[in-house]
Amino acid sequence: MTVPVAPFLASGLLIATGVTLLLERSLVRVLAGVIVLGNGVNLLIVTAGGPAGGPPLLGSVPRAAMADPLPQAMVLTAIVITLGVTAFLLAMVHRSWQLTGTDEVQDDTEDRNVRLRARHVELGAAVRAKRDDYRRLVLRQRAELAHMQAERAERERLEEADLELRIARVHDELGAWTRDLRERGVSEEELHDRLEVAAQRAGDSELDNLRRIEELREEHERRRREQAAREKELRRRLKHRQREARRQMRAALRAERARQALAEDPELEGDE
Amino acid sequence: MCVPVLAPLLAAGLKLAIGGRLRHLQALISLVTLGVSLAVSVALLVAADRGGPLVTELGGWPAPIGICLVADRLSTLVLVASSAVTFCVMVYSVASAYAEQEHDAPMAIFHPAFLVMMAGVADAFLSGDLFNLFVAFELLLSGSYVLLTFGGTESRILAGATYTLMALASSMLFLVALAVAYAATGTLSMAQLAERFPALPPQVALLVELTLLLAFAIKAAIFPVAMWLPDSYPTAPAPATAVFAGLLTKVGVYSIIRLEALLFPGGPVATLLMLVGLATLLIGVLGAVAQTDIKRMLSFTLVSHIGYMVFGVALSTVAGLAGAVFYVVHHMTVQTSLFLVTGLIERRTGTTSVNRLGGLATAAPVVAVLFFVPAMNLAGIPPLSGFLGKLLLVQAGLAAGGPLALTLVAGGLVTSLLTLYAVAKVWGKAFWREPREAVTRGGAVVESEEGTGQEAVVTTAAMPVALVGSTAALVALALAYTVLAGPMSAFAERTAGELLARRPYLAAVLGGTP
Numbered sequence: 001m002t003v004p005v006a007p008f009l010a011s012g013l014l015i016a017t018g019v020t021l022l023l024e025r026s027l028v029r030v031l032a033g034v035i036v037l038g039n040g041v042n043l044l045i046v047t048a049g050g051p052a053g054g055p056p057l058l059g060s061v062p063r064a065a066m067a068d069p070l071p072q073a074m075v076l077t078a079i080v081i082t083l084g085v086t087a088f089l090l091a092m093v094h095r096s097w098q099l100t101g102t103d104e105v106q107d108d109t110e111d112r113n114v115r116l117r118a119r120h121v122e123l124g125a126a127v128r129a130k131r132d133d134y135r136r137l138v139l140r141q142r143a144e145l146a147h148m149q150a151e152r153a154e155r156e157r158l159e160e161a162d163l164e165l166r167i168a169r170v171h172d173e174l175g176a177w178t179r180d181l182r183e184r185g186v187s188e189e190e191l192h193d194r195l196e197v198a199a200q201r202a203g204d205s206e207l208d209n210l211r212r213i214e215e216l217r218e219e220h221e222r223r224r225r226e227q228a229a230r231e232k233e234l235r236r237r238l239k240h241r242q243r244e245a246r247r248q249m250r251a252a253l254r255a256e257r258a259r260q261a262l263a264e265d266p267e268l269e270g271d272e
Numbered sequence: 273m274c275v276p277v278l279a280p281l282l283a284a285g286l287k288l289a290i291g292g293r294l295r296h297l298q299a300l301i302s303l304v305t306l307g308v309s310l311a312v313s314v315a316l317l318v319a320a321d322r323g324g325p326l327v328t329e330l331g332g333w334p335a336p337i338g339i340c341l342v343a344d345r346l347s348t349l350v351l352v353a354s355s356a357v358t359f360c361v362m363v364y365s366v367a368s369a370y371a372e373q374e375h376d377a378p379m380a381i382f383h384p385a386f387l388v389m390m391a392g393v394a395d396a397f398l399s400g401d402l403f404n405l406f407v408a409f410e411l412l413l414s415g416s417y418v419l420l421t422f423g424g425t426e427s428r429i430l431a432g433a434t435y436t437l438m439a440l441a442s443s444m445l446f447l448v449a450l451a452v453a454y455a456a457t458g459t460l461s462m463a464q465l466a467e468r469f470p471a472l473p474p475q476v477a478l479l480v481e482l483t484l485l486l487a488f489a490i491k492a493a494i495f496p497v498a499m500w501l502p503d504s505y506p507t508a509p510a511p512a513t514a515v516f517a518g519l520l521t522k523v524g525v526y527s528i529i530r531l532e533a534l535l536f537p538g539g540p541v542a543t544l545l546m547l548v549g550l551a552t553l554l555i556g557v558l559g560a561v562a563q564t565d566i567k568r569m570l571s572f573t574l575v576s577h578i579g580y581m582v583f584g585v586a587l588s589t590v591a592g593l594a595g596a597v598f599y600v601v602h603h604m605t606v607q608t609s610l611f612l613v614t615g616l617i618e619r620r621t622g623t624t625s626v627n628r629l630g631g632l633a634t635a636a637p638v639v640a641v642l643f644f645v646p647a648m649n650l651a652g653i654p655p656l657s658g659f660l661g662k663l664l665l666v667q668a669g670l671a672a673g674g675p676l677a678l679t680l681v682a683g684g685l686v687t688s689l690l691t692l693y694a695v696a697k698v699w700g701k702a703f704w705r706e707p708r709e710a711v712t713r714g715g716a717v718v719e720s721e722e723g724t725g726q727e728a729v730v731t732t733a734a735m736p737v738a739l740v741g742s743t744a745a746l747v748a749l750a751l752a753y754t755v756l757a758g759p760m761s762a763f764a765e766r767t768a769g770e771l772l773a774r775r776p777y778l779a780a781v782l783g784g785t786p
Contacts, residue, residue, distance in 0.1 A: 015448075022441065027433060034440055041447045048455030071454065074403050078447060081410045085440060088417055092432055099426045106430050108503040 007047040014040025027093040027103040034089060038082040042075045049074075123256050127249055134245045141238055145231065152227055159220060163213055170209055273328040273341050275312040276351060276394035279305050280387035287384045299366045302383050306362050309394065310355040317348035321763065325770075325780035327400065335400075335781050336464045342400035344777055345767040346597060350526055351397045353601040356749060357518045357608045358390055360742045364612055365511040367738030368619075382422060386515070389415025396523045400781055402453065402460040405527065406446050409491070413439045416520060419512040420504060427507045435504035438497075442490035449483035456480065463781035466534050466774065481536045488531060492524025494582060495552035498575045502559065505574075506567035506624075510615025513567065517574050518608030522600055525581045532585050533593065533771040545586035546676050550683045553579030557690040566614050566624040566698055573650060573691055574607055580687075583680050584665050591668035593768035598761060599661035602649075602753055606658060609646045609746035613639060616735065616743060617702070626698050631707025638740055640703050645747050647699060651692035657753035662688055664761060 018037025021029050049071025054061030056069035097103045107115075181191055283305035287298055320326055325344035329335055343351075365382065392412025399405040417439075421432035454460055456476050457468040469477050486497070493501040501521070505513050532541070556576025563569035581603070584596025616639050617632065618624050633640045649656040662684060669681040753760060770776050 018444075022437070030437060034437075037444050041444050041451070044448060045451040045454070048451040050455075070460075071451075074450070074454075074460075077403075077407060081407070081443075084414060085410075085417075085436075088414070089436060089440075092421060092429060092436065095421075095424050096426075096429045096433065099424075099429060105433055108430075108434065110499075110503065 004047055004051070007043060011040045011043035011047060014043060016040075025104045027089075027096060027105060030105070031086065031089050031093055035082070035086055038078070038086075042078055042082075045071050045075050045078065119256070123253070127253065130245065130249055134242070138238065138242070141234070145234060148227075148231075152224075156220065156224075159216065163216060166209065167213070273312075273316060273326060273343055273398065274330075276309045276316075276355065277341070277391050277398065279309055279312075280391040280394070284384040284387040284391070287380065287387070291380050295370075298380075298383065299370075302362050302366065302387065303359075305387065306355065306359045306390065309390070310352070310359050313348060313351040313355045313394075316343045317345075317352050319343075320345055320348045321766070324776050327780050335783075336459060336461050339404045340400040340461070340781060341395075341398040342462075342777065342781060343398055344780070345763070345770050346526070346529065347397045349597065349763065349767060350522065350600060350604075351394060353604050354393055354397070354519050354522070357604050357746065358393075358515060360746045360749075361511050361515045361518075361608060361612065362386065363738055363742035363745075364514075364615070367736050367742065368511065368615075371734070371736045371739065381418065382509070382512075385415045385418035385422075386512075387415075388412075389419065389515070389519075391415075393519050393523055397526060400462050402450055402462060402465065406443070406450060409443060409446065409523070412520065412523065413443070416512075416516060420508045420516070422509055422512065431504040431507040434500050438490060438500040438504075442487045445483055445490070446487035449480055449487060452476075452483065453480045461781070462530070462534060463778050466778060467782070469535060477536065478540070481531065481539060481541060484531055484535075485528065485541065488524050488527040489548070490524070491521070492528060492578055492582075493521050493575050494524075494578055495548050495555055495575075498552065498556065498578075501575055502568055502571040505571045506565065510612060510618065514608045514611035514615065517570070517611050518604045521574065521578055522604055525578060525585075525596075525600055528582070529585055529593070529596065529771070532588065534774060534777060537772070537774065538588060542586045542588055543676065545582055546680055549579045549582035549586055550680050551579075552576065552582060553680075553683050553687040557687045557694065560694040561690055561697075563694075564626050566617065566626060566702070567611070569694055569698060570607070570610050570614065573694065576687055576691065577603055577607075577650070580662065580665055580684060583684065584668065586680075587668050587672050587677065588772070589668060589672055590765060590768045590772060591664065591671055593771055594761065594764040595661065595664035595668045597764045597767050598657075598664055601760070601764075602657040602661045602750065605746055605750045605753070606646045606649045609743060609750060610643070610650065612743045612746060613643045613646065616642070616739065619739075620735070626701040629702035630705045631703075633703040635707065636735075638735065642740070642743050642747055643703070644699065646750060647695040648692075649750055651695055652688045653692070655754050657750055657757070660754065660757050660761070664764075 014036050018033045018035075018040055021033025021036060024030055024033065050068040053067035054065045056066045056072075093103055100106070178191075178195065181194060186194065283301050287301055290298060290301075316326065320343050325342055327335065327343075328341045330339045330341065332338070362383075365386070369382075389412045392408050392410070392415060395408035395411060396405055399408050417432065417436055420435055421428050450460060453465065456472055457465055459465060459468065469480075490497045490500075505516055508516065532539070532545070553576055556572050556574075556579065560569050560572035560576060563572060577599075580599050581596045584592045584594075584599060587593070587595075614624055617629070617636075620636050620639060621629055621632070623629060645656075649658045652658040652662045665684060666681050669677045669684070
């Protein structure tokens with residue numbers, strides 16, 4: 001018995017084509033795949049059913065020359081069944097197209113769940129990283145602020161000490177001068193007068209000193225105010241940045257949620 | 273013997289002719305048809321048990337040439353179990369149609385499709401011919417396509433695409449295997465094939481066996497080709513999902529039992545079956561543990577527990593096959609009742625997500641009991657039938673010995689434990705914790721959860737007696753398996769003995785001494 005190579009090859013080719021089409025994502029191609037695959041399998045049954053022969057009707061041809069009727073009956077059945085299933089599939093493809101505007105096979109639920117979970121984890125990590133960054137920033141700025149305050153306090157202390165030293169020196173000078181005059185035997189009146197004059201002069205210098213102290217104090221005050229303003233500004237900026245970071249984080253989350261809802265919404269899915 | 277096949281087909285035609293009118297008559301036809309099928313199945317069971325396999329030659333052609341229907345113990349047992357389950361599901365579906373005032377669609381489309389599917393299931397169980405088995409598969413599949421995509425909503429079309437294409441791929445594989453088997457042996461009668469396969473070169477026989485096994489494994493949802501199931505079943509209407517879960521995968525398992533016991537006894541495939549059985553058990557149940565939706569969780573346990581039956585078949589001992597047969601019957605009933613209860617939960621609360629459920633134990637105590645009993649049964653708590661089925665399989669595994677069988681026994685026990693964990697999680701969240709939202713109130717419109725693609729449903733606190741009653745009947749049937757455990761396991765053992773002996777089947781079909 002010879003093997004009918006050509007029909008076997010043809011059915012193999014049809015089956016291979018059918019399987020390839022079946023693996024496509026578009027349902028119309030899948031439908032074509034089902035039809036081609038069905039034909040390939042039917043051809044295989046006919047070929048496998050034995051050699052070609054006369055019609056299997058009693059009295060028409062000798063019994064030995066008849067073809068085997070059984071595979072033909074089976075193939076007829078299979079063809080009818082394939083026809084029915086093809087009609088059903090076609091209706092389903094059409095319905096799918098009506099509902100989603102696409103004829104592509106959609107991802108299944110588990111795939112979607114896995115993808116959503118992965119995206120959730122990713123987003124969570126991003127938010128955490130941002131929060132950590134922000135925390136580090138706040139800590140650094142707080143440390144800078146504390147350092148600056150400590151520096152200023154130290155400077156103020158030094159300046160005050162300097163001022164006190166100068167005032168003490170002026171008092172000492174005045175005392176020394178008075179003592180000196182008394183020792184030189186200057187009368188009390190004169191002393192008084194001189195003191196008066198000196199006082200006037202010293203008053204001038206004292207005033208001068210006082211003015212200088214006042215100036216120093218003023219400058220001091222000014223510097224303190226500046227410092228305070230700068231500090232305030234810094235705090236304001238800090239708060240602003242903090243708010244900004246929070247806002248961004250919230251917006252990112254909102255956008256992500258909206259995207260997820262869109263992905264989950266079966267009504268819109270096809271349009272994506 | 274043709275009654276379980278022909279009656280539903282005729283009834284389906286009649287109902288299509290009647291159309292949407294005469295609702296009471298429609299309901300009556302459905303129920304009477306399935307009731308008659310059940311009664312005939314029981315009669316067949318008794319006859320097959322007393323007098324050996326019964327054979328009907330269709331069209332008057334003698335057995336090896338024409339197509340015949342064979343009713344042996346295995347066929348009739350699964351037929352009785354499936355008819356009983358289907359009858360309850362039909363009552364549920366009729367009650368739900370009456371309760372929801374859906375006027376034409378359920379009776380005019382749902383019922384005919386359901387009946388065609390039932391005819392296919394009965395034909396598959398009784399078929400004595402591989403090509404007729406193919407036709408039976410197509411019959412039940414075409415019914416199930418309609419049921420699964422019922423209403424044509426988006427989620428159902430999406431699920432339908434997955435389901436239909438997987439079923440088609442399996443059918444094409446089946447056809448290829450048929451072509452090769454016919455070319456090699458010149459027959460497709462199962463009895464004749466069983467006689468002729470040993471004469472073939474072992475490679476050819478193995479090729480045919482593996483192709484058929486793959487085709488049946490897709491139908492039975494065994495591990496590497498199981499993932500279509502949790503994606504397609506949960507979206508269908510509750511009665512459809514229930515009957516799919518109960519029957520369709522079992523048709524695949526039944527075919528594998530026939531394939532391994534009748535056509536290729538003692539082949540090298542047993543080791544492969546053990547491995548895929550183990551993978552199915554563990555991977556399925558791990559999937560179940562991860563789910564938050566009750567229907568999806570149940571779908572994964574469905575896949576997982578197919579592994580037990582594969583294990584029993586792979587042992588190919590009397591004890592193993594008896595365990596597998598017992599488990600098939602138990603699992604049909606329990607899985608169906610669980611899906612029906614889930615339908616009740618959905619009806620009551622509008623959702624099946626455990627994250628949104630709560631407080632059902634006080635809000636709907638009857639539903640709670642109806643969920644708790646089969647859930648514990650599924651997990652295998654003594655003395656329920658799930659425990660008995662697992663016990664039979666574990667005993668068979670220990671008796672068979674060997675590292676692989678012992679690993680499977682361990683895997684089976686772990687699966688049982690994890691199943692308990694999965695159902696207890698659902699129980700704790702949906703039933704025992706504080707009520708959530710307003711789902712416990714009747715009459716509320718519950719929006720669908722994002723991403724599930726389901727429509728908003730109106731919940732109702734009213735539970736028609738027939739709805740609860742049909743579910744309760746199934747739960748009670750599973751409890752009856754415990755009461756009748758002695759006779760049932762004895763029958764399962766007789767079935768396994770008959771399967772392994774092969775002689776009675778071959779003699780009944782081909783003639784000769786049993």
